Amino acid sequence: MLVQNGVEGDSRVQKEAQHAAAAGWEVVLLGRSPDTEPRMWRLGEAEVRLVPMRRGLARRRHELRSHWLRDPIAYPLGPMEIYRQRQLEARRAEIDLMKAREVIATRRQSPVAARLRRAALLPRRVTVRLAGDWADLRARRTERLRRRRKELNAPLDHLSMAFWKIVMGDRAWRRLDPGLWDFELAFGPVIDQLKPDLIHANDFQMLGVGAREAVRARAKGRPVKLVWDVHEYLPGMKPWVNHPWWKPAQIAHENEYAPWADAVVTVSEPLADLLVERHRLTERPTVVMNAPDLSESPGEDEEIPDLRGLCGIGPDTPLMVYSGVPLVQRGLHIMVDALPAVANLHAALVVSHHNWSYVRGLVAQAERLGVADRLHVLPHVPHRQIVPFIAAADIGVSPNHHHQNHEISLNTKFFDYSHARLPLVVSDVKTIAETVRETGQGEVFRAGDTEDFVRAVKTVLSDPGHYRAAYERPGLVDEWTWEKQSAHLHSLYRKVLGEKGR
Incomplete structure (x- = not known):
């Protein structure tokens, strides 16, 4: 595997x-x-x-080629660029030291002699100044060259990619x-x-x-x-x-x-x-849907973290939860933006990568809105603990934006929320929205629309029992288990192996 x-x-x-x-x-x-x-x-x-x-x-090969054809003024990318810049800084430091010495020396000389000493130093100062201006120009051109090589938006770059795709077809990845x-x-x-x-x-x-x-x-x-x-x-x-x-x-x-x-x-x-x-x-x-593995449940002696305890809130405080990777296209910021509009509502983000700029931005946004005490960024728990951990929330949120891969599948958090018997608030990406509307597990809002998200949250909080009752439907979550899904995979293994299958 x-x-x-x-x-x-x-x-x-x-x-x-x-x-x-x-x-x-x-x-x-x-x-x-x-x-x-x-x-x-x-x-x-x-x-x-x-x-x-x-x-x-x-x-790629273009990153290793000489800089001369694209920009002859730029430094060669790599050690030479750094060396030349540091060399110039050293020369400037030396000139500053010479100037300081001259100040000390002229205190013991006549004004005429002092002026002559300063005049003698002028050619070197001018040379360093011109060299500095030239180095600054080359540094700017080097940065522009680095950006152009990264963006590859010049006509030559488009032509190069088109050439390899035409000449090599699907084998073009070897060049690209x-x-x-x-x-x-x-x-x-x-x-x-x-x-x-x-x-x-x-x-x-x-x-x-x-x-x-x-x-x-x-x-x-x-x-x-x-x-x-x-x-x-x-x-x-x-x-x-x-x-x-x-x-x-x-x-x-x-x-x-x-x-x-x-x-x-x-x-x-x-x-x-x-x-x-x-x-x-x-x-x-x-x-084979990525459903939860209920067979690997927490052991009797295994302590499951207390979601509400980590948030510092009691059982009667409304709490919405998001569990997953904190990417911009997942739309987590709508949860923060909605907090001022729903009294006493808290949001728990059970996410990895707390150091990512997007997560730091969510925390900063909560501070600007005056709701920092109601946003809780929590670490992931082992996947065998996630269902009982998030079950303490009132709402499971899936606020994905409209991207093709979001439209065509039920995400992992949907299955986790479902087995935790949480009422759902999901964006109107196709597959998950159609499923929630059909099952009655929650409310659907327009992706990226904070006002409509607030409406959906308030609707669910007004009668959470109505949405939890959807899970009483016989067989609703039975197929959404890894035990059921993995059986399809093992049948496929046996099929492709033929007589070698188990």
């Missing part, structure tokens, strides 16, 4: 590995080490290995993002040693690693099967890297290797439809 991250924090991958091993499969989960050291531990009966990965190919080879160079030798019967490649970057291993193994007469697990619709996702060539490179990479997958798994029916159309799949992907 392959994943491009460090495993910890990726609940879907952890559940896949742990449940597959519990079902009798021999599972080795390969992830990426955060440093140069390999790491290893066990996740239930599954073995987890984190592989060190050097990023030697992450820089050669750093994808770093995954192969790190993971390929490890997989070769393991000699797996089946490779489960999570997401688009590991698809190529798994496909190339399958090709090598099949060439040696070993029929390795490849299952590709699609977490997001790549054309509709926000790029992970702020580089204009990154997303076209990932799309080309996915296009090249998608045909090598023996089976495809994904997280929702709408995403399955998109994948069938995009990759002309002859067999519909198996849908």
